[in-house]
Every structure is written in C-alpha cells, then in structure tokens.
Amino acid sequence: MSDTPLPPGSYRPATDKWGAFSKLAARLPEGSLALVDRTVVKHHPGLLPALEARNPRAIVQITGGERAKNFASLEKVLTGGLTLPRSGTLIVIGGGTLGDVATVAAHLLKRGVRLVQVPTTLLAAVDSSLGGKGAVDLIVRGNVVKNPVGVFHYADEAWICPEFFTSLSDAQRREGAIEAWKMVACLDGRLFRKYMRQAPTLEQLVKDGRRLKESVCAKDPYEHSGLRRVLNFGHSFGHVLESLSRFKLSHGDAVGLGMRCALDVGRRLGVTPEPVALQVEQALEQGPGILGRDRIASLIQRTPLKDVVDLLAADKKAGTSGELRMILLTGIGAFDIRDVPETEWRQLWSAWKNGIRP
Ligand SMILES: NC(=O)c1ccc[n+]([C@@H]2O[C@H](COP(=O)([O-])OP(=O)(O)OC[C@H]3O[C@@H](n4cnc5c(N)ncnc54)[C@H](O)[C@@H]3O)[C@@H](O)[C@H]2O)c1
Numbered sequence: 001m002s003d004t005p006l007p008p009g010s011y012r013p014a015t016d017k018w019g020a021f022s023k024l025a026a027r028l029p030e031g032s033l034a035l036v037d038r039t040v041v042k043h044h045p046g047l048l049p050a051l052e053a054r055n056p057r058a059i060v061q062i063t064g065g066e067r068a069k070n071f072a073s074l075e076k077v078l079t080g081g082l083t084l085p086r087s088g089t090l091i092v093i094g095g096g097t098l099g100d101v102a103t104v105a106a107h108l109l110k111r112g113v114r115l116v117q118v119p120t121t122l123l124a125a126v127d128s129s130l131g132g133k134g135a136v137d138l139i140v141r142g143n144v145v146k147n148p149v150g151v152f153h154y155a156d157e158a159w160i161c162p163e164f165f166t167s168l169s170d171a172q173r174r175e176g177a178i179e180a181w182k183m184v185a186c187l188d189g190r191l192f193r194k195y196m197r198q199a200p201t202l203e204q205l206v207k208d209g210r211r212l213k214e215s216v217c218a219k220d221p222y223e224h225s226g227l228r229r230v231l232n233f234g235h236s237f238g239h240v241l242e243s244l245s246r247f248k249l250s251h252g253d254a255v256g257l258g259m260r261c262a263l264d265v266g267r268r269l270g271v272t273p274e275p276v277a278l279q280v281e282q283a284l285e286q287g288p289g290i291l292g293r294d295r296i297a298s299l300i301q302r303t304p305l306k307d308v309v310d311l312l313a314a315d316k317k318a319g320t321s322g323e324l325r326m327i328l329l330t331g332i333g334a335f336d337i338r339d340v341p342e343t344e345w346r347q348l349w350s351a352w353k354n355g356i357r358p
C-alpha cells in the first residue's frame with residue numbers, strides 16, 4: 001500500500017492493480033473491514049477464503065442492487081467497522097451500488113479510512129469505482145430518490161480482477177461497454193476511430209474507460225468547475241427514458257438511447273455535423289450494441305410532452321434556471337456544452353415517437 005501523506009479520501013491519481021484476486025489480496029492489511037456482494041460470492045467460491053486469509057476484522061455480505069443502496073446497508077458496514085482504527089482499510093468487492101455504499105462508509109468511519117475498490121461489474125470498473133463519488137438513495141413517499149446523500153472520498157487503490165467479469169450477463173457487459181464508449185466518443189477521437197475499425201477487448205475497454213474518466217476527474221476532482229459534465233453525454237434523455245420505463249430499461253441501455261437523442265439534438269442545432277452523428281451512431285450500434293429507435297418510440301408513445309418537460313427539469317443536469325444543458329458532440333472525440341431550448345428538442349419529438357431518425 002502507498003504511504004502517502006494525504007489524508008484518506010483526498011484526491012490522488014488512481015492507483016490500479018490488475019490481476020487475480022487471490023494474488024492481490026496479499027496487499028490487504030490484516031484487520032481490514034470487507035464489504036462483499038453476496039451474488040459475487042456465489043459465483044466465485046475462491047473469494048471468501050482469499051479474504052479470510054487476511055484476518056479481516058469483519059466481512060459484511062450484502063446482495064448488490066439498487067435496493068441495497070440505503071441507510072440500512074450503510075449502518076451494517078459502519079457497525080462492522082466500529083473497531084477499525086483511523087489508519088484502517090475498507091475493501092469493497094462488488095458493483096456500483098455496494099461501491100457507493102462503501103465510499104460513504106469509508107468517509108464516515110473514524111472521519112475517513114482508506115478505501116480499496118474491487119469493481120466486479122463492467123460498469124463499476126469503467127465508471128463508478130473511479131472519481132471519488134459515493135451516495136445512498138432515499139425513499140420519499142414511496143419513490144426512490146437516487147443519490148441525494150453522498151460524499152467525495154477517493155479510493156486509495158482499485159484492483160481490477162478480470163475473473164469477476166466472467167459471471168456477468170451479456171446485458172451487464174453491454175451496460176458497462178456503453179458507458180466506456182460514451183467517454184471515448186466525447187474525449188478521444190483517435191481511439192474512437194480505432195474502435196470503429198476493430199472492437200476493443202473487454203480489458204482494453206476497461207483500461208481506456210478508466211484512463212479517460214481519470215483524466216477528467218484529475219482536472220476537476222470535487223466537481224467545482226463543471227468539467228465532469230462531459231460524463232453525462234446521453235444522460236439527459238437517457239434518464240427520462242429510464243424513468244418512463246419505470247427502470248425496466250437498464251441505465252446503460254437508457255444512456256445508449258439517450259446518445260441517439262443527443263446526436264439528433266446536436267444535428268438540429270447545427271452543432272454536430274451530420275457525418276459525425278451518423279458515424280458515431282453506427283459505431284455505437286455495432287460496437288457495444290445500443291438498442292434501436294423502436295425502443296424510444298415504444299417508451300414515449302403514450303407519454304404527454306409535459307411529463308417529459310417535468311422529468312427533464314427535475315434532472316440535476318438542468319442548468320440553474322431550469323434550462324436543458326446538454327453535452328453535444330462537435331466532432332468525434334470533441335464536445336460542447338449547450339443550453340437547449342425546449343422549442344428545439346420538441347421539433348424532434350414526432351420523429352422519435354415514430355421511431356425514425358429525424
Ligand atoms: N459513484 C459514481 O461515480 C457512480 C457512477 C456511475 C454509477 N454509479 C452507481 O452505480 C450503480 C450501478 O452499478 P452496477 O451496475 O455495478 O450495479 P450493481 O452493484 O447493482 O450490480 C448489478 C448487479 O450485478 C450483480 N453483480 C455484481 N458483480 C457481479 C458479477 N461479477 N457477476 C454477476 N453478477 C454480479 C449485483 O449483485 C447486482 O445484482 C448505481 O447505483 C449508480 O448510481 C455511481
């Protein structure tokens with residue numbers, strides 16, 4: 001483990017270790033606290049013995065999933081860490097939901113302990129285990145409000161153990177891949193063109209996605225300058241579609257469709273050149289495999305426009321006076337942040353409703 005003078009949780013460039021979990025586990029200080037996704041334990045029987053060999057203070061097991069991202073889980077982890085010293089380490093082995101809970105717990109325990117992230121979903125590997133953010137959800141009048149209570153607490157290390165990805169479903173892989181391709185489309189044109197010629201391996205995708213997200217977070221580690229907004233490409237309409245599907249559509253698939261919408265808006269405003277939009281859209285279809293426009297159509301068919309306006313306004317990506325602030329591509333690997341008037345995106349509505357490219 002690195003012996004840096006920075007207090008735990010402060011920003012530092014990500015330290016990634018790649019390898020088999022059983023090998024990397026030797027790096028874990030004895031007496032650490034572990035949070036593990038029970039689903040991962042079921043798929044990977046070697047996980048618990050490798051952890052137990054490090055004499056952990058406690059191993060808290062929780063079944064991962066959005067429903068686990070709550071105060072009850074947080075309390076379980078905090079209770080498991082009661083005797084952890086301030087110099088102690090919390091290690092989390094799981095997807096983005098448990099990673100988020102662990103980030104909050106690491107921030108609160110003894111006012112900040114060391115955190116090691118071991119992402120077990122592709123989404124967590126390319127996105128959530130990096131960048132320091134963690135949060136839990138709240139239930140307000142029966143509805144889940146996502147991420148209102150959160151912290152910044154950077155992981156000291158991330159261990160990428162490709163063996164964990166072998167138990168992911170195709171849909172889970174697609175979801176992580178869409179988020180990684182999203183970053184490449186906005187930030188690295190040369191790499192995107194390389195991907196268009198030959199689809200990347202899973203390992204390459206994780207490496208590239210992490211490098212690009214890290215490059216953005218390094219410039220704006222505590223989200224002060226708005227630079228990190230680029231990571232929201234495809235998320236404005238993506239969140240609307242996710243909501244309209246009542247979360248039956250996975251977040252990644254919703255973002256894939258949201259990117260189609262963002263490319264349309266970009267073309268409509270003259271920000272995204274037609275050939276760029278066409279190439280990116282085709283690459284996203286052939287690469288990670290975004291869903292078709294028929295899915296947008298079926299989701300919005302019976303939705304009054306007013307509901308969409310409300311959903312967009314409620315989205316935290318809207319500007320301070322409620323305008324729709326979107327990431328639009330100006331080229332492959334280049335973007336601009338624009339305020340999009342309602343009158344503009346409304347022009348696209350009937351095409352979207354009919355499942356055709358405007
Ligand atoms: N903190 C951030 O910056 C950030 C960024 C993006 C997303 N997020 C959050 O991440 C969460 C989504 O992450 P996720 O998709 O990893 O969700 P998740 O943790 O719910 O994992 C998805 C499902 O996969 C299972 N699973 C985990 N690893 C597995 C494996 N190796 N094999 C088989 N099944 C496995 C889990 O038990 C769960 O059922 C959301 O809550 C989102 O808000 C956070």
Ligand SMILES: [Zn+2]
Pocket residue numbers: 179235251255
């Ligand atoms: Zn996302």
